[in-house]
Amino acid sequence: MVIFLNELDKAMLESFIEEVTSILERISELISLGDIGADQINELFRLFHTLKGLFASIGFEKTKELIHKYEDLLSDYRSRGASLSDRDKAQLSAIVNLLEAILANIDQGEQQFLRDIEELMLRFSEEESKAGKAEEKVSPKEKGLTRIEIRIDPNEALIAAKMLIILKQLKDKGIEYSLISPDIKSIEDGSVQDRSLIVEIPSEKTQTTIELVKNIPGVTSVTSIAEHKETVKETILTHRRAEALPKTIRVDSDKLDRLLSIVENLTVLSNRLIAIASNTKNDDLISVVNLVSKAVGELREEILSIRLIPLSYIFSKIPRIAYDLANKLGKKVEVVIEGADVEIDKASLEKLNDPIIHIVRNAIDHGIESPDERRAKGKPEKGKIIVRARRSPRGIVIEISDDGKGIDVEKIKKKALERGLITQEKLEKMPKEELFSFLFIPGFSTSDKITDVSGRGVGLDVVKNTIESLGGYVELQSELDKGTTIRMVLPPTTLIVRALIIKSGNVRWAIPVDSIISIQEISDAQIREIASQKVVLYRDSFVPLLSLSRIFGLEDDSENIVMICGKEKKIALRLAEVIRHMDIVVKPVPSVIRGFRGITGVTILEDGFVAPVIDPEALVRFVG
């Protein structure tokens, strides 16, 4: 039986959209793995099979046919045990794109997409006539499958482990199953909440399976649900039943903001409490205060984590968009994603979507060369795009690199002179990194000439504005014929960091301990001067010597204490006094002092004074 769209109630439709979305996301993830081998093809086959049933059940016949066609193709791969070809991968991306579009306009039916579907169907026939394959194909295992629901004892402590044991038992006994619910990922990472497991098995194995599973301790019931036919009405129904008790609730994000600000106040207060308590030498009081402070910390972490969403929401789309675009442009790319699990505040995530996608598209469009050109340069035919996110004391760093043609500095110089933005004289002295900053000037690169160079300028000013509105900054590195890296650094919006409190220029500053290498005393004799920049010898190299008091124009009270800090680029900070370590709450920089790149935030000390939080690496720009 087919359920038509207008008969679906809202909840059903939502459940349909949710299920399809999660399948499409999973497919995107698989695409992002690069090579799609036998295991992934198995999984893809299952996903396509489910998709087909889902679309059939709402009467989207043409969409179903398209999915069916690809399912056949996968089944063919499955029997050959081959990896997915680049061409079929591109087709896969195209289908996922189309399905997403259909899903976004689901209430308008599939009619408006018939041409797109037709077009993708044609790609299959080209392929088939090329390969000279037979037209007829019987989709395997269409019939004779039974769904079994296995319920697990509510008192079972480790649901995921139990489910894994059950699946393993089936496998060991040679029972071929496909897992319908919950999804395997939630089992493997232990996050599964459902207490029922639904698998689909060959009907003739039903009795054996029931007997086998019943004997596993912790299993309360095993029942066969129904013969699984072409329509998957049951899928939707089971899905709904499983969701009768919602696992999630919606909360206004303003409420979370209020909670967060309350708990931040608590954190500051409990820091103060610790300071007061430790003066009393009352051990009972101190131990209670410490417990309170620990609890406040946990509370804060929890509230923060509610607001966090992993970057995978954006990253998982990238490979597909990249392959699709590259395919259109006749280019070959490989996409490497790292750190998709880095979590970021929801509000920031929404704003980051467009800039990230934009940069990736630009990298493929203008950065990566055609396969011929790359071969001529002695590069591998496949261009490489690396999208990487990581946490650092500076905040969250998102980097997008390509190994394409890079940016021609000479052309930037020429353009800057033409536009009268700078004099020839100044230009000569300008370091390369600063030259790139021209690319961020609105309109600088929208002209055809620069687009010919790389086109990166297009919209880079928009990227920059977006990131700066989030309190972050953008950096660009590029080398001709080697590639380009765009790095977006987002401040730790509100973050607890272990920091060292120091004094310089009669002001207290907080420096995250992550970026401190060592603290040492120096004698004047150890200070040298190279090109009017003071330096000190650290290990085997000279490190520029700076002082916060000098940089920020404060009274110079520097003693001979030097702190070496920074990761990639090191600097030595001369300071007056090292006060102590503490956990600080980093808050965004207030607008009055915004614009100093070295200050990443502020923190309130236990006596109520405000201390700027310093990112030593960002101070490097004050050198020379």
Next chain:
Amino acid sequence: MARIVIADDSQFMRTLLKNIIEKAGHEVVGEASNGQEAVDLFKKLNPDLVILDIVMPVMDGMEALKKIIEINPNAKVLMCTGLGQQKLVIQAIELGAKGYIVKPFQAEFVIKEIERILSG
């Protein structure tokens, strides 16, 4: 009657487990107080089943499991775990453990799981 080796760093837990196992008519042929001893006993006694606690000194249960599976990929190993160690248990199952029992032990469950594994 099966020959079983149990490994747990707590003497008390071993005794508890041993009582349950012996009541069900099996024999505890060896007791280990850490993973290394468990691996050695496995080599020496070639038991039908090994029950490994996850958290043990010297060599933990996960390491011991790996070593035992290396020696005999078909070895029957049952992990013994506290609450909140689900991730480790999942890892252990992926490494080849056949099942798990949760502390505090419920005799009925322990026996059921042991029988299931022995008959599998």
